[in-house]
Amino acid sequence: MASVGGKRSKKKNPRDKDLTSRYLSGAIEEDRLDAVERFSGRDASAQQRKMEQTSLLRLAEEAVDTNFDQLPIGQVIQVYSLFVDVQFEGIDWLCVVRKTLSKLYERPIVGDLVRFRDTGMKDERGRPEAVIEQVLPRKTVLTRSDSFKSIVQQPIVANAKQMLIVTSLKEPRIKWGIIDRMIVAAQGGGLKPILCMNKMDLVNDKEMEFARTALQHYRTLGAHTLETSVVQNLGLAELRELLRDGPTVLAGQSGVGKSSLINAIEPNLDLRTGAISGYTGKGRHTTSSAKRYRLSNGSDVIDTPGVKLFGLWGVSADNLTTYFPDVVNGTAPPWRVESYEKIFESLPR
Numbered sequence: 001m002a003s004v005g006g007k008r009s010k011k012k013n014p015r016d017k018d019l020t021s022r023y024l025s026g027a028i029e030e031d032r033l034d035a036v037e038r039f040s041g042r043d044a045s046a047q048q049r050k051m052e053q054t055s056l057l058r059l060a061e062e063a064v065d066t067n068f069d070q071l072p073i074g075q076v077i078q079v080y081s082l083f084v085d086v087q088f089e090g091i092d093w094l095c096v097v098r099k100t101l102s103k104l105y106e107r108p109i110v111g112d113l114v115r116f117r118d119t120g121m122k123d124e125r126g127r128p129e130a131v132i133e134q135v136l137p138r139k140t141v142l143t144r145s146d147s148f149k150s151i152v153q154q155p156i157v158a159n160a161k162q163m164l165i166v167t168s169l170k171e172p173r174i175k176w177g178i179i180d181r182m183i184v185a186a187q188g189g190g191l192k193p194i195l196c197m198n199k200m201d202l203v204n205d206k207e208m209e210f211a212r213t214a215l216q217h218y219r220t221l222g223a224h225t226l227e228t229s230v231v232q233n234l235g236l237a238e239l240r241e242l243l244r245d246g247p248t249v250l251a252g253q254s255g256v257g258k259s260s261l262i263n264a265i266e267p268n269l270d271l272r273t274g275a276i277s278g279y280t281g282k283g284r285h286t287t288s289s290a291k292r293y294r295l296s297n298g299s300d301v302i303d304t305p306g307v308k309l310f311g312l313w314g315v316s317a318d319n320l321t322t323y324f325p326d327v328v329n330g331t332a333p334p335w336r337v338e339s340y341e342k343i344f345e346s347l348p349r
Contacts, residue, residue, distance in 0.1 A: 068134045071115040076108045076158075077292040084108055084132060086116060087292075094123050095130045108135050110290040110302055111158040111247060140190035142249060143311030144289070144304075153311030156290050157249055157302055162192040164242075164301075166252035166261065168199040169207050175253060178309075180339035182251050183223060184323045185310035191249065193223045194242060198257045201229040217333060221326060230257065230264045240265045240297070247292065247300040251310065258303075266295050317347040 074088035084095045095116055097107060108114055115134040122128055140160055143153035163186040167174050179195065186193040195218050197211050215225040224242070228235035239261065242248075250258050263269060290304045315323065324340045326332035332340070 068115045071117055071133060073113055073115055073136065075292070076110050076112040076114060078290070079108060079110060084114075086114060086130065086132070088116075092127055093130045094127045095132050097132045101133065101135070105135060106155060108132060109141075109155050109158050110292055111160055112136070112138065113159065141313055142185065142189045142191070143313050144307045145309045145311035153313065156304065156307065160191055160247045160249045160302060162186075162194055162242075162245060162247075163249045163251050164194045164196055164239075164258075166196045166198050166250070166256045166258045168197065168202070168256045169211055170202045171199060172253060172255045176335035177339050177342055178253055180336060181312070181343060182310060183218075183221075184315060184320075184343065185312055186249075186251075187323055188315040189310075189313045192245075194248075195223050195225045196228055196235075196239070196252075196261070197225070198228045198230075198261060200227045200234055201231045214333070217326070217336075220331075228261060230260050236261075236265050243295060243301060244297055244299050247302055249302045249304060251304065251307075262293075262301060262303075269293055269295070312343070312347070315343075315347065317344055317349045320344055320347065 072088055074086040074093060076084055077087050077092070078085040082096065084097060086093045086095045093116065095114075113136040114132045115136070116130040116132045119129045119131060138158040140158065141155050142157040142160065142163075144156045145153055163182065165179060165182045165186070167179055183193045183195070195215065197215060200208065200211070203211060211227070215227070219225055226235050226238050226242070228239060230236070243265075250262065252258050259270075289307055290302055292300050292302045294300055320340065320343060321328050324332065324336065327337055327340045
């Protein structure tokens, strides 16, 4: 075998050959192969972590009793390519999904309630490990969309109750089309929309008058609205109370101050960090770009930093007018009419 950099290549052991043959035959997924081979370090601790990871993945492939009624029910707080973080009675579990479940149904998403089976093992951080056996029916669902006209949508958040849509008139400039699409996405997914006009300390009197007129119009459409400013401590107490009615999905274009708002009412929570460590290496393989955080008042917020556009769940060209009653009755401001027309053109017919 050819050498690289003047060094002789290490000969594969029988187990590595077996792994390669299983991959070539289609018996193992490419990302699973990558996850296993990534931890081929020479030190004993790396080898031990590799063995523990492989054992957990193998448990997901074993046949088990299908009587799930007695299994505990936890909630998914973050999802990765191979692993799922589940919280149960205040304890975080590192889980994998039963292979038959992932083949027959959609994979779990953040907010899902799942039944899981304890494996009796723990990872190097001391977290118990388990296999997810069942995903319970969802009450609400949000999807992501990679482009405005995307038809294929990927569910990312389940069982949230409301969406906090943060925007600002300045820094960055407001984009009404994105706000209206987020409101439709929330209502279509079964969530209550909350429109938060942030950075009110930056606007002048004329801009403030316009902002309040716009917020009043959205209130006539059933959306809750509020004005906030971290600099002026404006609206933070109201926001804290609104979040009690969660779980709440955080949404808004980059730079509008979502993280600053949440960190202002919850100083110990830093949404801008979120570094992932552990033997799974799963920080580089996040698939949902969503994570649930527990606030000190017991309510939950779900951050979706990687989502540029939410999909329109259950929304079609035939029922779009349901979400734009002001366009139908002729009371819509110009930007609402434009939003309606743009969304209508993006929907399949």
